[in-house]
Amino acid sequence: MSIYTKIQQAIARKIGKSTELSHWKDWRWQLRHAIRDIATFERLLGIKFDAERKRELEETIDKFPLSITPYYLSLIDRTNYAVDPVFRQAFPSPDELQVTSCEHEDPLHEDADSPVPGITHRYPDRVLFQVSNICSMYCRHCTRKRKVGDVDSIPGKDEIMLGLEYIRRTPVVRDVLLSGGDPLMLPDSHLDWILRELRAIPHVQVIRIGSRMPVVLPYRITPGLIRVLSRYHPLWLNTHFNHPREITTSAREALSRLANAGIPLGNQTVLLAGVNDCPMIIKTLMQRLVENRVRPYYLYQCDLSEGLSHFRTPVGKGMEIMESLVGHTSGFAVPTYVIDAPGGGGKIPVMPNYLITLATNKVVLRNYEGVITTYQEPEKYEAVFCDRNCADCRLELNMEGTGEYSAVGIERLLSDFHETISLTPEDNIRMKRRSNGRPD
Numbered sequence: 550m551s552i553y554t555k556i557q558q559a560i561a562r563k564i565g566k567s568t569e570l571s572h573w574k575d576w577r578w579q580l581r582h583a584i585r586d587i588a589t590f591e592r593l594l595g596i597k598f599d600a601e602r603k604r605e606l607e608e609t610i611d612k613f614p615l616s617i618t619p620y621y622l623s624l625i626d627r628t629n630y631a632v633d634p635v636f637r638q639a640f641p642s643p644d645e646l647q648v649t650s651c652e653h654e655d656p657l658h659e660d661a662d663s664p665v666p667g668i669t670h671r672y673p674d675r676v677l678f679q680v681s682n683i684c685s686m687y688c689r690h691c692t693r694k695r696k697v698g699d700v701d702s703i704p705g706k707d708e709i710m711l712g713l714e715y716i717r718r719t720p721v722v723r724d725v726l727l728s729g730g731d732p733l734m735l736p737d738s739h740l741d742w743i744l745r746e747l748r749a750i751p752h753v754q755v756i757r758i759g760s761r762m763p764v765v766l767p768y769r770i771t772p773g774l775i776r777v778l779s780r781y782h783p784l785w786l787n788t789h790f791n792h793p794r795e796i797t798t799s800a801r802e803a804l805s806r807l808a809n810a811g812i813p814l815g816n817q818t819v820l821l822a823g824v825n826d827c828p829m830i831i832k833t834l835m836q837r838l839v840e841n842r843v844r845p846y847y848l849y850q851c852d853l854s855e856g857l858s859h860f861r862t863p864v865g866k867g868m869e870i871m872e873s874l875v876g877h878t879s880g881f882a883v884p885t886y887v888i889d890a891p892g893g894g895g896k897i898p899v900m901p902n903y904l905i906t907l908a909t910n911k912v913v914l915r916n917y918e919g920v921i922t923t924y925q926e927p928e929k930y931e932a933v934f935c936d937r938n939c940a941d942c943r944l945e946l947n948m949e950g951t952g953e954y955s956a957v958g959i960e961r962l963l964s965d966f967h968e969t970i971s972l973t974p975e976d977n978i979r980m981k982r983r984s985n986g987r988p989d
């Protein structure tokens with residue numbers, strides 16, 4: 550018997566509805582017995598907070614609700630809980646009530662970029678579709694803290710239909726990312742309905758699901774769920790492991806079921822102070838993930854959402870971690886480090902600099918070891934003027950359905966065929982002066 554099984558047995562017994570582990574792997578049982586108050590948490594783990602602490606904790610969960618699945622609770626090391634990475638992700642801290650001036654309810658402006666409720670359409674060809682506003686476990690570092698657990702905001706079928714309708718009438722959308730909350734909180738039949746509706750839309754090429762279930766409630770990945778998901782390929786799933794301790798036997802089993810069903814798996818990690826802000830932890834996590842057929846996708850700089858300041862690290866910490874990954878381990882174990890731009894600019898990749906300098910025919914680079922090297926560029930390279938007339942191009946892009954091509958942003962500045970030579974901020978003072986004919 551593994552150590553977790555003993556702890557799980559003790560927790561199941563204290564929950565009191567069962568004397569053995571027979572219900573432990575039933576995800577609905579887990580949801581019914583999610584820990585939602587401080588007293589139950591204390592009782593199950595045999596931890597006691599003093600009255601003052603308890604009052605602060607109550608105040609915190611009044612604003613940001615508490616929910617921990619018995620499974621995820623069983624991963625907490627209670628002998629050393631204060632510094633435990635699982636505890637810190639799951640259990641409230643009064644620090645969450647400290648809101649600094651740079652923090653916002655909706656720092657990524659997801660609501661401003663929302664054409665209909667539930668949809669955020671930020672990028673040219675894909676949308677975020679929030680189909681559930683509840684989770685089995687409320688991550689303390691959630692970027693959507695403002696919304697999760699709000700019982701009034703569980704979208705009904707009508708609201709989902711509005712989202713589906715928007716996607717149906719917006720042919721540029723070729724990729725739909727189901728998010729939430731956790732989409733896998735929906736019953737199989739409801740999820741099946743949403744996926745079926747999406748699959749019936751001809752321009753939707755790819756469907757993605759973002760879910761933390763493999764981490765916080767791996768028993769959700771049932772054969773029944775796999776049968777549903779398998780009907781709607783190509784379907785991708787991104788999950789959210791933050792620490793190697795989360796990769797348990799049950800989590801591995803869930804990942805294996807998903808991978809065996811042909812679902813490409815990715816992982817998004819958030820860099821969190823006191824949880825995983827260490828190159829060794831992240832490297833180990835990335836290696837464990839690829840062992841389980843999960844491709845590390847993003848490493849996020851912690852967002853500027855309200856109540857997350859105690860979780861934030863300097864960007865330099867992320868950079869240091871990237872330096873310890875690139876070259877040091879398998880390329881496919883290296884995620885892209887991103888900062889999600891406050892104000893809705895989207896994810897911006899940040900990487901250490903490997904390009905040192907360049908001359909007309911030569912670039913100077915450094916590698917992960919600090920070796921400095923040169924790359925000789927071709928003597929001759931004939932630049933061909935591109936007018937985006939692909940039918941006449943020697944590169945022969947004779948593909949159907951590539952569609953209209955209009956360059957966006959920086960891509961437009963680089964293109965031959967577009968006349969834009971500069972991009973100017975909307976409220977540029979110099980431009981205002983020109984149009985007003987007087988200084989500001």
Ligand SMILES: *Cc1c(COP(=O)(O)O)cnc(C)c1O
Nearest residue numbers: 669670671672675676677726896
């Ligand atoms: C992250 C995100 C996406 C998906 O971005 P990818 O880089 O394609 O993974 C889409 N829409 C919104 C609003 C997002 O935040």
